[in-house]
Amino acid sequence: MKRVVFLFCAILLFLSCSKKKIEADILITKGTVYTGLSETPSMLDIAIKDDRIVFLGTVEEVQISTKKTIDASGKIVCPGFIDPHTHADRDLVNENTAHNKPFLFQGVTTVVVGNDGDSFYPTEDYSKLYNSHGIGTNAILLVGHGTVRDEVMGKSDRLPTEDELKKMEELVQQEMDAGVFGISTGLYYAPGSYSNTEEVVALSKIVANNNGIYDTHLRDESSFSVGLINAVKEAISIGRETGVPIHISHIKCLGKDVWGKSEEIIKLVEDARGEGIEVTANQYPYDASATSLKAAVVPRWAESGGLDSLFFRLQDPKLNKKILEETNTNIERRGGPSKLLIVKHPDSSIVGQNLDELALKFKMSSEESVYEILKNGNAKVVSFNMEKSDIHNFMTQQWVVTGSDGNMGHPRKYGSFPRKYAKYVKKDSIIGLATFINNSTYKTAQIFKVPERGAIKKGYYADVIVFDPDQFQDQATYSNAFELSSGLSHSIINGRIAVEEGTFTGMRNGKVLSKE
CATH class of the missing domain: 3.20.20.140 (Metal-dependent hydrolases)
Incomplete structure (x- = not known):
């Protein structure tokens, strides 16, 4: 009986010594792993050394020495x-x-x-x-x-x-x-x-x-x-x-x-x-999308040269009418003034209000309100569209x-x-x-x-x-x-x-x- 036990222990020692030895900084174990390559998850252990993945398998296959182990039981690893x-x-x-x-x-x-x-x-x-x-x-x-x-x-x-x-x-x-x-x-x-x-x-x-x-x-x-x-x-x-x-x-x-x-x-x-x-x-x-108010509704031709050029053109009665008409069309393309929500602006008091609400506040049309807002800095808008x-x-x-x-x-x-x-x-x-x-x-x-x-x-x-x-x-x-x-x-x-x-x-x- 002693010979059998000794032989069994010797076999275990041999198998242990024959396992590949891996040194790792991090071992992630017991997680459900999605590799990014397959449609099927696996229960795999992942060993990391320096900046690379050095092992992918089960810890029973190898002998791993690691500085840190992450138990990912019940979690997804990807x-x-x-x-x-x-x-x-x-x-x-x-x-x-x-x-x-x-x-x-x-x-x-x-x-x-x-x-x-x-x-x-x-x-x-x-x-x-x-x-x-x-x-x-x-x-x-x-x-x-x-x-x-x-x-x-x-x-x-x-x-x-x-x-x-x-x-x-x-x-x-x-x-x-x-x-x-x-x-x-x-x-x-x-x-x-x-x-x-x-x-x-x-x-x-x-x-x-x-x-x-x-x-x-x-x-x-x-x-x-x-x-x-x-x-x-x-x-x-x-x-x-x-x-x-x-x-x-x-x-x-x-x-x-x-x-x-x-x-x-x-x-x-x-x-x-x-x-x-x-x-x-x-x-x-x-x-909902998001962009600047200017990019959302101002005609591109009107902003050529920058904001200074845009406001200069607005002072011309003929161009003013054309700019406001096209701005209104662009507002409607995005679902109307109620669908344009101000989410960022130097004047925090208008943040969280839509263009429809601000037009009432300013007592002007929604298209005119766009330029009232832009006078005080560019605005970011969310557009539900x-x-x-x-x-x-x-x-x-x-x-x-x-x-x-x-x-x-x-x-x-x-x-x-x-x-x-x-x-x-x-x-x-x-x-x-x-x-x-x-x-x-x-x-x-x-x-x-x-x-x-x-x-x-x-x-x-x-x-x-x-x-x-x-x-x-x-x-x-x-x-x-x-x-x-x-x-x-x-x-x-x-x-x-x-x-x-x-x-x-x-x-x-x-x-x-x-x-x-």
Whole structure:
């Protein structure tokens, strides 16, 4: 009997000694793991060393020595979310807000910045700044078409000369060399709206030659100028002519003139993809958009040259009438003055009121009220102008990923990813949990050509989150847009813990990413 016991112990010792030894900084165990690659979850343990995932399996297979163990029992473990459209650079540039907590507590570990044609210039200076004072999430930088245009031409409503276009091409190449992942356009906004397709094609060819991406806020998401359908066609044509991958930012049907157009847009995109053009899109999970009051309703031609020029034109009786008429038309396109809610303005007394209420307060028409508001500073507005059926149609497309367009005053900056999970996965069952995770992680990484991120995979960077499936929820609302989301247990960025047991550790673990 003693020989049997001795032999049994010897076998156990042998098996123990024969197991592969792994040294780890962090071990995540007992969680339900979604890798970002599969539709099926697994009960896997994850070991992290330095900034990489070094083991993915079960702890019984190996002998792990770890400094810290995270018990993820009852929780979901998945790659950190990648937000393809934010304005987080406005926070990252300031050391006091560079923690990026509004995004961090959504489970976002990487943000794309420089969207809508508007980027900080030059990229090299801001990359150094972000890395010097530290940032809370990783950042992917784009160069803004409007920024480049403004550097060369100012805010003029005209096409560039041959020399000016060449200078813009040189600046785009300069920014690509500095590490941006591609170009963004805001063709709805000035000064991008003053360009034609040929100008955008010329700059996009530079991007294509540098293996970059074209991210676009379409020229029209409603019926303001060329119309939504023609704006989508323009984006596709740019991809066809240049070979650059096209990413449509916050795809939507904005305003009653284009409600129900989602099916037509989906067919356009599917046909283009069938043709071999890379077309994808992102979407935020809300029925209200947000932008500046000026961008929302002021005619583009009237603001050429800036606000001073706009108010100068308003003093001309003939132009005044034309500006007010077109402003009124734009207000109606967005659903009328009651649908335009002021969420940010230097005069806090008007914040939280809609344009209809302010027109009564000022004792003037809604279109005249716009310019009364703008006299005292630019305003941010939330515009309730989307239909549920269009939102659902876009959300279920495999080429549509999650994005926030996170900006001050709209709850999407603080709540997009948890809201999509809580409302559209758990409550309404519009998409499944794995689809939500995959389309918030690996697919986004593939679209932006981000190497070795967006998936839980051995050898990949350790950007990993843990959240409670019963508590992961947005808290920000239209009346209180600045509430951090709840339910995030842990966030690990580049192998270091940024959120632990739901609390920010104070560590800024992000970095400016480099493209392939």
